[in-house]
Amino acid sequence: MIQDQSGTSLLERAKSILLRPREEWPVIEGEAASIGKIDGRLTNIRYDSAGKDGRYGMIVGERFNVQADGHADSVEDLRAAVNRIDIDALEAVARSGE
Secondary structure: OEEEOOOOOHHHHHHHHOOOOHHHOOOOOOEEEEEEEEOOEEEEEEEEOOOOEEEEEEEEOOOEEEEEEEEOOOHHHHHHHHHOOOHHHHHHHHHHOO
8 A cells, every 4th residue: 555645744644654552553472563764764564473464564755655464474575565666766756746
């Protein structure tokens, strides 16, 4: 999923996308969640190794939320799905203001 967040401030986007209520991040055995910067981009990761289900998402160009979620053998599979998107091209669109 790619979601254009251009109508909101960076702080509003961070709150709505990454700082979800704790009940949306259940603590169960085998599950890990983190929020931070990877390759200079704000990134959120959630993965349940027991259920082989998770989410990998990032903010691109301080505008787009790019995310893969669902069943995957590893969090690296989710990251690979996101990285199939042409991130450089998406950042160029964000910079152009289109």
